[in-house]
Amino acid sequence: MAEKLLEIENLTAGFLTVGGTVKATEHVSLSLDKGQTVCLVGESGSGKSVTSLAIMRLIDFNGGAILEGSIKFQGEDLAKRSQDDMIRIRGNKIAMIFQDPMSSLNPVYTVGDQIAESIVLHQRKSKKEARKMAVDMLRLVGIPAPEIRARQYPHELSGGMCQRVVIAIALACDPVLLIADEPTTALDVTVQAQILDLLRSLQKELGMSILLITHDMGVAAEMADRIAVMYAGIIVEEGSVSEIFSHPSHPYTVGLLKSVPGLEGSRGDELYTIRGNIPGLSQLPVGCRFHPRCPYAKDICREKSPPSFTVGEEHQASCWMYMEDGGAAAWQQNESEQR
Amino acid sequence: MSEANMQTSAIIPPVDVQAVKPLKRPPGPWRTAWSKFRRNPYAMSGLVVLLVFVFCGAFAPWLTKYDPAKIDLMFANLKAGTDGHLLGTDEVGRDIFARLLYSARISLTVGFAVAAGSVIIGTLIGSISGYFGGFIDTCFMRLVDVMNSIPLLFLNILVLAIFGTEFRYMISVLILTSWMSVARLVRGTFLQLREMQYVEAARAIGVSNFGIIFRHLLRNASFPIIVNATLMVGAAILSESALSYLGLGIKAPDTSWGLMLTNAREFMLIDPMQSVYPGVCILLVVLAVNFIGDGIQDSLNPRQKMSERRIDRWRKSFLKSKI
Amino acid sequence: MTEFFIRRTLQSVLVLFLITLVTFGLIHAAPGGPFQMMLAPGLSPEAMKVQAHNMGLDQPLPMQYLHWLGNLLQGDLGYTFKNHLPIGQVIWPTVENTFVLMGVAWLLTLIIAIPWGIYNSTKEYSLSDQTASFISYIGFAMPTFWFGIILQQIFSIKLDWLPLADMYTMDKEGQLGDLMMHLILPVSVLTLSFLAAYVKYSRSSMMEVLDKDYIRTARAKGVREGKVIYKHALRNALIPVITIVALDLPLLVAGAALTESVFNWPGMGRLFVQMAVAREYSVLMAITLLTAVIVIVGNLIADLLYAVVDPRVQLGKRGGRSA
DSSP, X not given: OOOEEEEEEEEEEEEEETTEEEEEEEEEEEEEXXXXXXXXXXXXXXXXXXXXXXXXXXGGGGTEEEEEEEEEETTEEGGGOOHHHHHHHBTTTEEEEOSOHHHHSOTTSXXXXXXXXXXXXXXXXXXXXXXXXXXXXXXXXXOSSHHHHHTXXXXXXXXXXXXXXHHHHHHTTOOSEEEEESTTTTSOHHHHHHHHHHHHHHHHHHOOEEEEEESOHHHHHHHOSEEEEEETTEEEEEEEHHHHHHSOOSHHHHHHHHTSXXXXXXXTSOOOOOSSOOOOGGGOOSSSTTGGGOTTOOTGGGTSOOOOEEXXXXXXXXXXXXXXXXXXXXXXXXXXXXX | OOHHHHHHHHHSOHHHHHHHSOOSSOOOHXXXXXXXXXXXXXXXXXXHHHHHHHHHXXXXXXXXXXXXXXXXXXXXXXXXXXXXXXXXXXXXXXXXXXXXXHHHHHHHHHHHHHHHHHHHHHHHHHHHHHHHOHHHHHHHHHHHHHHXXXXXXXXXXXXXXXXXXXXXXXXXXXXXXXXXXXXXXXXXXXXXXXXXXXXXXXXXXXXXXXXXXXXXXXXXXXXXXXXXXXXXXXXXXHHHHHHHHTTSSOOTTSOOHHHHHHHHHHTTTTOGGGGHHXXXXXXXXXXXXXXXXXXXXXXXXXXXXXXXXXXXXXXXHHHHHHO | OHHHHHHHHHHHHHHHHHHHHHHHHHHHTSTTOXXXXXXXXXXXXXXXXXXXXXXXXXSOHHHHHHHHHHHHHTTOOOBOTTTOOBHHHHHHHHHHHHHHHHHHHHHHHHHHHHHHHHHHHHSTXXXXXXXXXXXXXXXXXXXXXXXXHHHIIIIIIISOOXXXXXXSOTTOTTOHHHHHHXXXXXXXXXXXXXXXXXXXXXXXXXXXXXXXXXXXXXXXXTOOHHHIIIIIIHHHHHHHHHHHHHHTHHHHHHHHHHHHHHTTOOSHHHHHHHHHHHTOHHHHHHHHHHHHHHHHHHHHHHHHHHHHHOTTOOGGGOOOTTO
């Protein structure tokens, strides 16, 4: 078995508000091997970003906190580290890229300076050397004429370029883990593909692990080794990419896959949508969090939240369907008939 | 925006849950605003203070038996409380309490008249400028530039020095130097809305320019105008007191808080309290008006829940002092 | 850059030209003509005519305006009516005095307000934050001149710590220590009345910036929190503050008029008030123009600073934020 790089156990993170604490994620467990790509998939508001901010301990700056659980990274628990320790890890061993590249770059500094800053912070390099390395990084992420670009300001670059710069900043110190929070959502489709290609080739080159956060099943299919599906703050299904796509086991995952518009369908086909909306964090339903939207909800779903059941090889799903084998079989058969 | 932020904002609305409750008739925007305003302690206390001053100004002759202009050197510089002079008399024997009451009349009149006048002129100029754009717009905006390049107090003084310090001149000059913010606000809203679909649609079905301006555009600008006007009342009261203090505003036998301060200043050594009363009155009225303005802004702006946030803030600090 | 400079300068010249028109027009709109009172009373109608002719008052207004403008461009501001002193000689010393007062107060305000606002942005709802918003409400509502009077009563009359008024004590003219003592009270008044607003501006501007994605990027890079604030957030947060500071320039000159009057400070503001009372129109015109120049130059500097701080602003492409 491969070496574990990141092991999140039982992570509950939330925000402290006047009305009390609100949990944005609950009992999230997730692990990531060296060199692996894991995708965290879910709608907005499902707690994916909170999970990533918790790993970086950036959640502290948003009025949030880790309430329970551990985040073991290379054997040490990040949840117990102080912010002073974290600044040595952030940007160095763990790096992060964000959704909107245009607003992720500081408008008043040149992109070269912004990359160099990270290098100066974590490596014993002079400013001059760091600038040179910044140019190398720009070349690495595929920016043409990097010497010129390094002296430009973010507003002079396109969205795709900016995302490449953001990636360059993240990779400047050779991190072992890259957390990418919706790295392509704000970009044009053609640029999206370029950025994903870039991430993949850089991963091969640098040997890092990637935790990719996305709402797009297509992106997950393209990038992931393993997928974890999140809904309303909990992981509802987790498994290898082939398992998830061939035997989606949680009704929510099935819904997500069905709602991806395919090219094969004819025009008249109505797009599938999961009815209802993701519940607000202060109005979570009792029992299984998905039951108000689930077409297969039973009485038990309304009362108790389901534990995680093993449904395949390294494939878990949290759904009462799998309590006894009979229920599961019946449901899956029903699904295949519908297809 | 980060997802984390969205989630924090998603936490706030127990209010929304209540709003879902079936109502007999959905309340209009004004009614909602009022109910929100009522729950804002700052705005409500501001309203009460303002009403007290309005009452004092309106019923001044019934609240005191003294004539604020009557000079009686026999009773000069009386201490507070002697002979029914609630706050004593000034250096020429005028009753200070009576003067304060009558001053409220002047100050509030100036405040509201100036706010009303500025709103009318500002709206007119702003809407013409914003609706027609082009050359007219450029001209008006240059005018705004010119007005903003002269310190307005100087302009006020200049005009009053030239035309004389009559009451009507003072009100007019204050209006002439305070319409710009309203004009800019209205123009901004118009520029934003001019290209909107529904305005295009109105134009297409042949609604006149006048009709579009009044029925469609001004309604959208009305909330910010109201807030702006409220804050202008306070500003006008301050300007009036400043001008009167400098000897270019209200003149005896009329009375105003600013004028009282001029007198009081000359007799600082004898009776320091004389300069305290009028200042406190100005402070209170302007503070009250500003709180009301803030309250209106909070209650009319559904996106910002300022008053709730302020209460939260107090609650939070209260918690902090306990822990 | 040069193109921008030329365009802005031309624009400023246009505004200045309009200001000369407005002031000249205002003065000549005075009932009975502006110079009526200047002619010695009791003159025979013939003698009056002669004198008016000598002063060029019998010419049509446009000619008078051009004449005045021509003199102005040659640096000739004219003479005061009463003592027939050259106006330049009357104004210049006061300009210097105002600059001393204004400069000290303004610098002090910025030095205190910006760090304080930034501190408050990271410590929301703290005691310091609430003190600032308390001061801001009071600061907005309090008449500055009244505050000055109260300070005089406390620190000069009651405690006798500080000089009551003036710039120097008699026969101590030019001594720095004496000047400092005289500066304390007026500077406190000016600073306190501007402080609150600037604290609020820099606080809200900073808070907005701290919510931005690039701040999160900086933190994700492993930048220390202190450095996040002073390196990544501060420069961005200062951009809007600069605008507001520049737009407040006229307020500061005008505010000085009141404060100068209260503290008998021999500055331009006090001169303006004195000249207004004495109806020295030419001096008023000159001062109005001069302050307008200061304001316009201030705006120009602000635009340049803006471009220095914010690389997104390309000087050539901005049509002036004031329009």
